[in-house]
Amino acid sequence: MTNKASPDLPIGVFDSGVGGLTVLKAIREQLPRENLLYLGDTARLPYGTKSPASVLRYAMQATAHLRERGVKMLVIACNTASAVALEDLQRALAPLPVIGVVEPGAAAAVSARPAGRHLVLATEGTVRLGAYGKALRRLDPAASVRELACELMVAQAEEGWTGGDIATAIVGEYLRPMMAGPSAYQPDSIILGCTHFPILRAAIRSVVAESVSITDSAGTTASVVARELSTRRLQRADGAAATLRLLATDGASRFARVGGTFLGDALVAGDIELVDL
């Protein structure tokens, strides 16, 4: 293992599937010169309903594969994997810098709503671990936090049901009970604690008041990546065009079709390289 990585090495981005492409998209927008290598563990998704032991084992295998290919930094672009495995991955992959999405998302929400009443929308796995609650209260002891598992919204995002009555109906089924009661107890901050949920932002906004902030991790995580690259002097210089490589462990055609929605760019199956972990 080298102690000093080459700036031309890609930033590795790991997710259980295609949701992490919302984070990849934000990194690409903020850091257009950087080479990027994305791995979606589509053979074993979703992580959100699996046990912590399984998620940890899968994440270890997937990130080891990215390290072997050569990356200068690793982003765990999956809330469940960040919640379960971030510290273990940081230890196992040291000195490679490893960045998760939970801390940046929590920091952005605290910044938007000091002493806020946060409602975290996430997968069952992320909620069970309470990772956002811990991060929010550490950053802001005055914060109050509720966490809500919204498994159906993961499938909804993958199906591309992002608008119209049906999108509002599903999102509302989860959110309306949370938004009831005296206004002093209603959330004033919603945190999109799953990388699938940014594409449901408009549907979520349609069922909550304008005064409620909606925070996702993608943009803030990209800012943390930019800062870390700068601190470690690992930014890539101007030069040849940046490359984007996409790896998946299963189902290239589904990855391309569903992933295009999350990346905001059309993909074809030929763009996706299948790897066996």
Next chain:
Amino acid sequence: MTNKASPDLPIGVFDSGVGGLTVLKAIREQLPRENLLYLGDTARLPYGTKSPASVLRYAMQATAHLRERGVKMLVIACNTASAVALEDLQRALAPLPVIGVVEPGAAAAVSARPAGRHLVLATEGTVRLGAYGKALRRLDPAASVRELACELMVAQAEEGWTGGDIATAIVGEYLRPMMAGPSAYQPDSIILGCTHFPILRAAIRSVVAESVSITDSAGTTASVVARELSTRRLQRADGAAATLRLLATDGASRFARVGGTFLGDALVAGDIELVDL
């Protein structure tokens, strides 16, 4: 491998997760004396969006485990695995009898609607393989068939959203476009081609006319099991109370909570034995 299994050995029932419990339930109702051993491959679910190669590999590993434990017959209580892997599993596990759910479901639908206009609701994997279409046309050359992937209904069933406006809205989003057009072209038969969907039967009925038949595989598969046991003289005699053992590859607490809905019986995590494939 023995050529003649003991009637006291359990019937093995294999599924990717908890949906196959609808089939187990039907077998238990028709054959209350039989010992049953169920394996849900919850660590790798869902199969419906995975590639055929992955589904085949997973099904081979899981069924090999059931055979090692000792079963007298094997039921593939997962439509995707039946569509992908039934013939391979029958070859690999011979002389153990192996029964899938696609053929029994197709036979029941053809019997209910000769020369029918069938609409098969299934996972993406089952639809891609066209297994129901092949089985229906083989049984009834006059049948017409459309197959529709309804991934969100899998998540809906697991979330327990089986009734009320939201259940009708999701099911209707898939079905209403299929039910439009001149009545001579509308389906007169709906086949529940995923083991999750029987618990959505009432919601499906609420958006289609009473004249449309709704068929699931669970009851007919149980009848095929009963007939095969009889033919092979493998029925268990009266005697000690029948046993039911439940195995899963991950997440006993989620298995118990979600699985109880499908089995129609409360389960607790302590009832579920975790196995590592």
